[in-house]
């Protein structure tokens with residue numbers, strides 16, 4: 001029979017040091033809220049249910065915690081903040097439903113690797129009653145120290161309560177504790193608050209369990225996995241670690257990056273093999289890039305589907321709803337939004353293509369603008385296959401340019417152009433031989449008159 005486990009995710013913190021108007025677990029890393037990283041990690045480690053301990057912004061935190069996985073998340077409120085032991089007991093009714101394992105996680109520590117959770121679960125299977133994920137701290141200040149004897153964990157001593165000898169220990173509590181579901185409520189209820197902070201320390205569970213003859217062990221995990229977020233500076237550090245991991249994973253899967261440190265990925269960025277990314281590229285949420293596409297430098301991309309072998313940028317902006325077919329090209333200083341661009345079509349310079357369909361093989365000249373908005377509504381521009389739009393044209397939507405049609409440069413197209421037609425919609429040129437010379441003379445004469453004239457300020 002498979003084991004059942006309940007993740008109790010603590011997210012009721014005040015987070016005063018974030019100086020934010022919203023809960024800190026709603027702040028994002030890789031464009032995904034911290035809390036969603038945690039619940040997704042729990043889900044992929046196979047937990048059966050999540051009890052989410054909430055304080056402020058409960059509804060938004062719960063919604064974020066539910067996204068991207070199928071595990072049931074039930075919010076429970078911790079009205080007073082009396083410590084981690086007290087916070088876990090807010091989930092008492094759910095714990096009482098009966099699970100083999102209870103796993104306590106922090107909602108503000110998003111880098112946890114599901115493999116570490118599985119390693120802790122494996123210790124439970126081997127018979128440990130309490131399993132603590134620990135790490136070797138570069139600077140242990142502030143952390144609970146893990147005190148071990150003969151391969152077993154005998155106590156967790158909070159920094160404030162530790163003796164000089166205990167403070168010298170650098171093996172620390174990362175905060176993730178897995179324990180027996182059968183013993184959970186009785187162990188949690190035995191935790192008191194007779195300590196320097198007057199808080200119910202979850203960490204006391206170790207000594208309480210030992211006193212009952214239960215077995216406790218510590219499992220070591222990388223320090224990075226345990227990073228928690230208390231300040232904006234820590235949020236940025238966590239982002240750095242997350243980005244480094246995401247870039248590494250992308251490169252392992254066959255993506256090339258000239259300068260990985262300048263490429264920003266989102267949690268859901270999908271990059272095919274042989275995609276090549278130049279420096280300074282930003283991927284917002286919802287981007288998928290097909291094999292062999294090239295993303296030139298300084299491109300800003302979100303909500304976009306980029307086909308195989310397409311070329312983007314440099315300095316391209318792809319906004320949500322962009323769908324570029326294979327081998328299409330979007331060049332410098334182009335903005336594309338809510339537009340489907342056919343295979344091999346080219347939008348190479350200085351264009352805005354929004355609310356549009358561009359057929360395969362079409363060429364959109366420099367400076368083409370789809371005038372999609374009339375101040376109240378958005379309208380569609382349709383361009384057929386193998387059409388040619390001359391430079392500096394405005395296509396006033398709703399409008400259709402047919403297959404193989406040709407639009408002369410500088411046109412303002414307000415009516416449909418049939419297949420294979422040539423449309424020129426601009427003032428006809430007037431050319432007057434010799435007039436340039438006469439014009440120059442006239443201007444010079446006016447200038448001279450101004451200089452010599454009485455009472456002139458000569459500006």
Ligand code: UD1
Nearest residue numbers: 010011012013081082083084087106143144173174175201
């Ligand atoms: C806790 C551990 C410490 C460990 C450290 C790792 C205890 C007593 N100490 O200390 O051993 O080294 O984490 O980072 O557990 N929270 C609530 N409600 C509460 C109290 C806390 O939801 O009433 C949440 C916080 O928002 C936070 C987490 O629990 O996400 C940990 O609380 P925090 O106050 O940061 O604990 P530490 O003192 O850092």
Ligand code: MG
Nearest residue numbers: 142228229230
């Ligand atoms: Mg903390």
